[in-house]
Every structure is written in structure tokens, then in C-alpha cells.
Amino acid sequence: MATTTPLTETDLTRISSSAAEDFVDAYYTALNASRHHISSFYVPPSPLPNNRSLPHISYNGEPYSDAAAFQETFEKQMPWTHFEAQSVNVHVLNPCMVPLGEKAGKKDAERNMSLVVQVSGYVRLVERKEGPMRGFSDSFVLVPNKEEVGGRGTKGGEGRKWLVQSQNFRFVV
């Protein structure tokens, strides 16, 4: 099968879980405190066949086809927030997104998988102490930030290793 990876199960768990933890930390920090960076967490807009496009963002039922528009809503309309992830889980979605040449090593393989991340947490709204609290659930598909997936690469851009390709957020409490 072409869809194999030289990485072991342990490698996959290690890479995916640290990627998820780093991503979750950075992402919710940005929502809380550096909203002008929000769009840098997403893959750049790219069309797909059948009139679809990526990234797919569904935020409490509101669709966004473009992270810049999502960022703008957060910057201009969202009150003060404090998002806190209480539970995080991750799986490798696809361990081998594109066939790699035979010479490809572990480093290349690490940058050739996609992840699915599930977060459960709460958000304090409006005001630190007495603002209303809501529960949320957030799910992401993350892909490596590299040119092949349309990213700007880790060297340029904001140095993010993983980018959001799909997201589904809901207030659940």
C-alpha cells in the first residue's frame, strides 16, 4: 500500500499528542488575547471541486469560508472571553496524506499526517469574575503547515507547525 508511514505507533502518539497540546494552548490564547493572529491558525482559502472550499469553519452554526472573516468577527464583535480547555483528545486522521518517495525519512513522515482534535471546555464571557460561563465543544482537523497543503511553511508566516483545515465549534451548555 502506498499509504504507509515509517513512523511507529509510539511516534504517532507522541507527535499527535504534543501537536494537539501545543495547538490548543496557542489557539485559545489567541482567541482570548491576540485576536489579530486568529487567521494565521487556519489554512489559506483554497477551492475544492463541487463548489466547496477550505478551510471549513462552522462556528456555533455560522459558516465561514475564510479565516479572515472569522477573525474580523472575533476582533470587532466578540466581547472579552476567557476560553479554557478542560479536556483535549487527539487521533491521527491520516498517517500518510500524500505518497512519499522511498528515501523519505521520519522527519518527512512527521509532516505528512493529519490530526483530528476534540476539545471540551468552558468560556467565561464579558468579564473575568462575574461574566456568564458557557460550556463549549470544539473539533478540528489539523494539517501540517507546508506548501504542499497550501500553507506558508513554518519558515515564513507565523511559524505555526499545524493549521486548521476544518473546525466545528458549538456552545453546548
Added chain:
Amino acid sequence: MPARTMAARNQSPLNAPRGPAATRRKRGGARSDRDGDLTMDVAVKGRGRIGKSTPPARGGRDLTSRTSRAEGRGDLLSGTARKAILRSAAAGDVSMREGRSTGSRGGLVELSITGWEKSKASGAEDGGVSALIKWLEKKASHRLGSRTRDVKVKKSRKEGDTVYISVASEHVVALVRMNGYEWAGTNVKIERVGGSKESDDGVKSQAEETKAMLRGVLERRYNFETKVLDLSALGQDPELNKANVFDKSSTTKKIFPALMKVLELSFDTEAERHAAITGVSLANNGLADLTDVTTLSQTLPKLHNLDLSNNDFKGLSSLQNWRKRFYNLQHLILSGNPLEQSEPEYPAEVIKWYPNLRMLNSVQVRTEDELAKKSAPAELPFPIRTPLFQDEGGIAEAFIRTFFAGFDNDRAALAAHYYDEQSDFSYAVNTQAQRDPASTQHTEKQEWDQYIKNSRNLKKISQLPARQNRQFRGPKAVGDAFFALPKTKHPDLATEARKWMVEAHIQPGVPDPTGQSPNGVDGFMITIHGEFEELDTATGQAGKKRSFDRTFIIGPGGPSGVRVVGDMLTVRAFGGAQAFDPDNFEGWTTEPAAPRTTPELVPQLPAGLTIEVAEKMVIELQKQTNMTVQYAKDCLEQVGWDFQKGLEVFASVKANLPAEAFVQVA
């Protein structure tokens, strides 16, 4: 729908902001009627500060009432009588609601009205007769309670000082009850011609009479325009004092709970009650604490305006009972109480008690802007929207239906059906999740014992081997992990759809098990939020309710044609479904998760829209958008057949509509 009718009819320009402050003070001991008084315009409208700067005329009276009460300890309404009232009120043996009709329908009944001729309106050309009739109609229509109707005076004639009116028989009770009300500075007498028909109804029990009396008191003290119920100075109420069941010096303590009970019985629903009464005055009742009147916060918890002025509250501690009540309170009046001197800093504390308070003693304490900033999540830029559900050929939907039926009934078979050797499952427990604010379930000590062993919450499980061990791959391991979880019962997807939030979209780059597409194939990402009950394995009894979030990636393959690539579950404390309740939905999106029932052949049309026009709208929308007829019709239905809105909604959701929403060009 009665509630809606009520609200619509109750619209008045004199709304909430006025409140109890604007409640007109009753004069003397006479039965007064606020909206019948032609001089009401000069009343303390909009201001109504009951501060010490303008000592209320009744201050003196209030004092005497307190004295008389002090003298008369033990004076109160006899215990038995009180119990009898409460018992009969609670039993509801007498309907306080207006029947659809009393007596034979259709016939007109003649009433005589006297005592009106000396009114302030007597200078009018007709001596005030037309004004009188207008007032009678209005006052009788605007009654306290459910099922109020428009009372019309069908005929009227004047003979000397008596005006005779004819009304439909079902309105007689409403009018006769107004006997003695004050109109334009005079008390009018309203009687049925030919004597009261009361005797027809047989002898009324004492409890019935008491209830009718209390109801009369409430009605007289209710102002339809301002929606204020004026329960001030109950000790001086002539009717309450006159009633035999009460001792002369009866107090609020005895009357109040009975009044609240009768008030509750006057309305069919709580919503109607709350809509009809938004303000209450308890001024001048000599209250030192809330013991006597505490039932108010149960009967009318949604008050906007509350007047507690000129009582005997010595400190905030005497108001403590209502600290967490009246969440919607916007205006509170506490002036004329000793606490103003003893705790001059009390306003700061009171403002904290009531998060929606705007005015305290008629002084603004919060602006609308400030309140807007504290906005509820409903006012976030992300209002609750209907599910975004992108499906193709019903694949995702069929998967969800089969999956949860299988999860509740036969997990081993489910695992074998949808999971192959590459399928992953794991779950995480969020033990600190927000709970449903309305839930009464409590947390027990070993609350999460049955789940914690395999929970893969990366926030808690930091060791790599543990992280690996808690992820299950292949039908056998997944089936075993399923088996170790408590048995569950999920609500029915079709009949209890509102307990679910199911969303799906097409997810590219899903691994292809056949290897034919090395760059991956299209699958679905499905996110589901919902609840389940744990079932006791031995007894099958339902136990704890939990909420869950489940994220699936599914793709083609496996024995059923659909395989689970990844399945992640979060289990958390029951959080309810209000966060995604369809009642709060706005706008219109693509397919709802639950399949629609067969589309009705005849669309539900708003009044004034004919089928022909509707059909033309559907065809036109279809032409302009290229949607199918069904989608165009659904779209118009969702926007209440506003064509322009339909176009706007289409433009905003266009990108998310499935291909089948559009007419396929062959």
C-alpha cells in the same frame, strides 16, 4: 395562542420604565379606579419619587395603621378562617378564570348605571354618557387574568339620572364587578336590571365569596396600562376591612398569601401572569421584613418594577430573602425606609443583587450600554443557528441513525459493522464541565469511576504509554472498550430531535483503505452533541443523565460501505440542550439532521397570502436561485414568505447547500 394574544393586546405606551414609581397613589378610602379618572394625566407620571422630600399624604394614615395593629395583636384573621381560605383557594374549587360564557349565550342583558352624573365629565355635551360608556367597555375588557375579551356595549339609553346599557350575557359579570368603581371623580353604581341573577347560581360558599372578594381587590388594584399591581397599604383597603372573614385589623401577613393564590388562579399559564403584571407596589405596608410577603417572589418572579417604599425595613438583612430573586428587576424603590439612615451605603450592595437593575429610587444606576456589555451569549456575534448538515446521498444521516441505535443495543455488532483494523476510538471525561443550570442532579463522590479508567483526556494523562493504551484500534479492541462503558439509552433522534445537535461536512483527505487514491478520499466529519441516560445493567433502570460530544471521521470502506476512521467521545456532566435548542434558532440553513417528514402538499401560508401568490413566489425564487422547487418552498417557509428575505437567506447559505438543492442540468 392565549399568551401571544395577551402580550399583543397588552401593548401600551406606558411600559416598564414607568413602573411602580408611576403608580398613582390611591386617595382617601374611596374605591378609586386609576384609568377611569379623568385627572390621571396630572398624576406623578414618570417621576413618582416617594422620597422624603415629598412626604406622602398617607404617611399619617400609615402611622395609625401601625398603631392599631400594635394594639390589636392577636387580632389577626382567625386561624381557621385563614386556613379555610387558603385551602379552598388551593383546591381551586371555584374557577377564578372567566368561563367562556355565563348564562345563555347570545341574549343581551340590561344593566343600569347610576351615580355617574356628578362626574367631572358632566360638562360634556351629552353629560358624559359617551365617555362613561367608553370607560365601561375599556375597563371591563382590560381585566386581570386570562381570557379577557373585548366587552362591547350594544345599546345604551339615558333615562333621567340612570343610564341603561345592554351587553352580551357573558360580559355581565365583568361589569357588575365594577360596581362602586370610581370614574371621573365619582363612584358609579352598576346593577343588573331586574335584580341580581346571582341567586340563580345558588348560595355561594363562604370560601367562594372570599375568593371573589380577593379577586375583586386584585382587579381594582391592577392597572392595565402600566401593568402594575398596586398592593400598597393593604391595611387600609376598605374592601378587605369590610369583609367579614377578616378581623378589622387584619394584616398583610394573612391576606397576602391568599391574594397570591387567587392571583395564580386567575391565569391559565405562568407566561400570561408574567406578561400581565410587570410591576408591584408594596409601599406603605409597615413591613419590617419579607416574611409576610415572601410569596410574591414565587408568584411573580419576573417582575421588572418593585416598590417597597415607606415600609419599616431597618437594614438590608431584612431584604436578604429576595437577594437572589427577581433576576429581571429593573427598578426598585426603597425610599422611606429606616435603612436609608442606618445603612446609607446600601445602594451599592443592592445594585450587585440585581444584575438587571437600571433604576434605584428613580435614580439611574446602570445604563443600557453597561447592561449591553454584560450581554448574554444570545447577544454574541455567534447566535445559535440551525445545524449545518452537509450530506451526500444520506450517508452521514444513515450512519448516525444506525450508530446510536447500535450503541444502545448491541455494541459488539456495531463495532464489527463500522470499525475495521485501522479504526480508532478513544474517549475523554471532562469532569469539570459546566452543568445544566436547571438540573437538580448532584455530583457524587465516585461520580466518574466507570469512565475514568480509560479516559484519554490529555490534560490529565501525560505519560506516553498511558496515552497509547487508552486508544483502541480495530473492531475487537473498540468493541471491548465500548463494552466497558456503562450501558446507555440515547433519546430518539426523530421524536426528541431537540435534544441533539448533529452537524456534518465533507472532509477531504481521509485515508483510502483500498489504496487506489493515495492522496486520500472524501469522507465526513460529523460532530454530535447530545445526552444519554446510563442504564443499570441488572435492572435496566435509567440512572444518571450525562451529556456527550462525539466527533467522527467516516470514510468509504468496510463491510457496510462506510467505515469509521476515527471516533472521539467526550463524556461530561449533564449540560442540557438549551445551548442548541431549536427555539433559539435564527435564520435558515440546509438540511436539518432529522429527516423531514413528507413535505406537506399544502404549504402553511400566512394570512392574506393565497396559494397562487405563494406558488408564483416559489417559481420566481427557483428561477433566480436555481434551487429545486422543494428547497425554494422550504426557504420561503422559513422566512415567513418574505420574498426579499428569501433571496437574502439564500445568498448567505448558498455555499453550504448540498448539490441536490439545485436543479441538475442534464
